[in-house]
Amino acid sequence: MDVLNAFVALANFVIIPATAYGAQLALGALGVTLIYGILRFSNFAHGDTMAFGTMITIFGTWGLQAAGVSFGPLPTALIALPLGIAVTAALMIGTDRIVYRFYRENKAKPVIFVIASLGVMFIMNGIVRFLIGVDDQRFADGERFIIRARDFREMTGLDEGLAFRTTQGITIVVALIAVIALFWFLNRTRTGKSMRAFSDNEDLALLSGINPDRVVLVTWIIVAALATTAGVLYGLDKSFKPFTYFQLLLPIFASAIVGGLGNPLGAILGGFLIAFSEVGVTYAFRKVVGYFGPEDWQPEGLLQLLSTDYKFAVSFGILLIVLLFKPTGIMKGKSV
Amino acid sequence: MSDAATAPRTSSSKTFLLFTLVAVLFIGTGFVQSWNTALTIFNMGLISAIMALGVNMQWGYAGLFNVGVMGFVALGGLAAVLVSSDPVPEAWAAGGPRIMLGLYLGAMTILAAILTYTKLPTGRLRAIAVLVVLIGGYAIYRTVIDPGVEAVESVDPASTGFLGGLGLPVIFAWPVGGLLAAGAAWIIGKTALGLRSDYLAIATLGIAEIIIAVLKNEDWLARGVKNVTGIPRPVPYEVDLQASEGFQGFAANIGADLTTASTITVKLAYAGLFIVVLVALVWLSEKAWNSPWGRMMCAIRDNEVSASAMGKDVKARHLQIFILGSAVCGMAGAMMTTLDSQLVPGTYQPLRFTFLIWVMVIVGGSGNNWGAVLGGFLIWWLWVQVEPMGLMLMQGITYFMEPGSPLSDHLLDSAAHMRLLTMGLILLLVLRFSPRGLIPER
Numbered sequence: 001m002d003v004l005n006a007f008v009a010l011a012n013f014v015i016i017p018a019t020a021y022g023a024q025l026a027l028g029a030l031g032v033t034l035i036y037g038i039l040r041f042s043n044f045a046h047g048d049t050m051a052f053g054t055m056i057t058i059f060g061t062w063g064l065q066a067a068g069v070s071f072g073p074l075p076t077a078l079i080a081l082p083l084g085i086a087v088t089a090a091l092m093i094g095t096d097r098i099v100y101r102f103y104r105e106n107k108a109k110p111v112i113f114v115i116a117s118l119g120v121m122f123i124m125n126g127i128v129r130f131l132i133g134v135d136d137q138r139f140a141d142g143e144r145f146i147i148r149a150r151d152f153r154e155m156t157g158l159d160e161g162l163a164f165r166t167t168q169g170i171t172i173v174v175a176l177i178a179v180i181a182l183f184w185f186l187n188r189t190r191t192g193k194s195m196r197a198f199s200d201n202e203d204l205a206l207l208s209g210i211n212p213d214r215v216v217l218v219t220w221i222i223v224a225a226l227a228t229t230a231g232v233l234y235g236l237d238k239s240f241k242p243f244t245y246f247q248l249l250l251p252i253f254a255s256a257i258v259g260g261l262g263n264p265l266g267a268i269l270g271g272f273l274i275a276f277s278e279v280g281v282t283y284a285f286r287k288v289v290g291y292f293g294p295e296d297w298q299p300e301g302l303l304q305l306l307s308t309d310y311k312f313a314v315s316f317g318i319l320l321i322v323l324l325f326k327p328t329g330i331m332k333g334k335s336v
Numbered sequence: 337m338s339d340a341a342t343a344p345r346t347s348s349s350k351t352f353l354l355f356t357l358v359a360v361l362f363i364g365t366g367f368v369q370s371w372n373t374a375l376t377i378f379n380m381g382l383i384s385a386i387m388a389l390g391v392n393m394q395w396g397y398a399g400l401f402n403v404g405v406m407g408f409v410a411l412g413g414l415a416a417v418l419v420s421s422d423p424v425p426e427a428w429a430a431g432g433p434r435i436m437l438g439l440y441l442g443a444m445t446i447l448a449a450i451l452t453y454t455k456l457p458t459g460r461l462r463a464i465a466v467l468v469v470l471i472g473g474y475a476i477y478r479t480v481i482d483p484g485v486e487a488v489e490s491v492d493p494a495s496t497g498f499l500g501g502l503g504l505p506v507i508f509a510w511p512v513g514g515l516l517a518a519g520a521a522w523i524i525g526k527t528a529l530g531l532r533s534d535y536l537a538i539a540t541l542g543i544a545e546i547i548i549a550v551l552k553n554e555d556w557l558a559r560g561v562k563n564v565t566g567i568p569r570p571v572p573y574e575v576d577l578q579a580s581e582g583f584q585g586f587a588a589n590i591g592a593d594l595t596t597a598s599t600i601t602v603k604l605a606y607a608g609l610f611i612v613v614l615v616a617l618v619w620l621s622e623k624a625w626n627s628p629w630g631r632m633m634c635a636i637r638d639n640e641v642s643a644s645a646m647g648k649d650v651k652a653r654h655l656q657i658f659i660l661g662s663a664v665c666g667m668a669g670a671m672m673t674t675l676d677s678q679l680v681p682g683t684y685q686p687l688r689f690t691f692l693i694w695v696m697v698i699v700g701g702s703g704n705n706w707g708a709v710l711g712g713f714l715i716w717w718l719w720v721q722v723e724p725m726g727l728m729l730m731q732g733i734t735y736f737m738e739p740g741s742p743l744s745d746h747l748l749d750s751a752a753h754m755r756l757l758t759m760g761l762i763l764l765l766v767l768r769f770s771p772r773g774l775i776p777e778r
Contacts, residue, residue: 041534099768102768115767118760119761121691122757122759122761123760126753126754129750250545309549310549316542323539
């Protein structure tokens, strides 16, 4: 029984939250890695792209709520998500036309793109703060839990409760759908294949008649969809705050690099690796370990390796280790 | 970047013109707003110029992409506290030695892990040994340091609760801030230099966030989010000036109000100190760039392959300049904390302390020290002034709206965010239409 209790405690506080967080990071990292693979630069504006898409979705949600539309037990934001994606995609394509295309045509060095993305980051950050403000926004509605801690205790007779929130369930399901759709698109469709070809070898791809403008256009649309979805899921699960989204840049980049920049499978793996380490290292394992000892025995300390404020240190530590020992990332930073 | 053929010989007159323009901006601020405001902006402009110089060393002369400026600046701030705060004897008695021992053991653990890694042959045994050393060392470190930290933090937490500093004059903190930043830069550089440039960017972004997290959470070090205030000044206090008879006589002589005269004098004193540092740094950098060493750096930046073929150790030179540039940023950070007389970890924001400095360097002219200095002053002035300008604009827009309507309120509240938009726009425009900046590299 104690082993079961310990497992339930672990699932409740580590496995479920980390899986949800990992799915969000994976979607974010997929966007970063696609831009890196196809447009060949690290997009520092990605966190703010996520914030922008989420903001539009929140506006849509408010509009729907005001109109009395709801999605039953699911959050209304899911209905507004396509709107968020569409507007963000338009913004991405516009940004590409105005900013990045010029440097692409001039064959500028990658670092110039990165600096340009800093400028875009400033502007998007400004727009988001201007439109929605800097405060926390909670926009999750509908049923809050799939399984409540108390129901679980009554159902199983265990001491530990297990709560499974709707937003966590939605995160996992939506992320799964998005990833399957992305891989189907990249591996099965003509456009997806041309994107992979473009990423593998630009010159050869151009030679075989692939239209680069089309590839870039589709990339931005996919990136907008991934970023908005990641942002909305994160916002539903936790809350929306522009600055937090900006800070997500670090774990997202860490996920993409750890997995191997430019490799979508690696981005997913990296996302979960970072999420599980972050949650695992900052969780106080006292309760879990307590179940293994004799009656009433609990370790004196919290058995928490690091305080939760150091979660950046976790992504960073993993990043350093990977950079030191395997600079191309776990999955070999091969292109898409 | 360095095609000398296209560089116009008249660049010095353009430089002069641009600096005059910036001077006019500051003097105009003095006349229109107040001299106090103008000097406040000017002092911070001096510090910004030094930060921009540091970033320019890394970017302009070596092409290294450092987006962790905030972290190095914050380390400088920490140095100001550690050097100049008064020591807290009760806290030292309560847990000082324990914390020191803990830190020593922590450092030894890392050293032991590195030794284990280098001495043992490759294989599973080595991985396990390193892991055992690290986990065991971490456990020992925590058991030693935790009670010490708790004891120190419970010593009068409302006013101290930290170990305090050395109680030395705050000027000494400036070089120490540089040293701290240099140490952090060494660790980062050792790991991330020599890899793809993006990796250095991400690594520096990460270390900056970690440094801020340490400052916020390690209360025994610098009181965390409780902030350290009242850091001693290198210049006299306004109240002391107002009390001194000599100064009263001086104020009466120039016919100025006593309060205004004292605040302006204090600000001028700060400005004097900062100008000395800035001039020294510019002089040193100019000397360095015009020396064989500087030409070697340019050669490495422009073509790493051929430079290394000529026998130059590219990675070592990159590490060197990365450390130098970071140290300059650290020093500027210590100076800033001196100017504020307080360390507030919550105010360190990457947009303000990392990316704004980048705008300064790009706009001013990467690869040119004078450009970096100009960018520092110009962009800092804009950063401060765009907010009131934005508010004026918003007031103009909302003038015809019904006062108190939600839209008009929202617009007025949002004026503060105009500066981010403006900075992004300036960066993109300069990058597109004048990629070499206002004062290009010669």
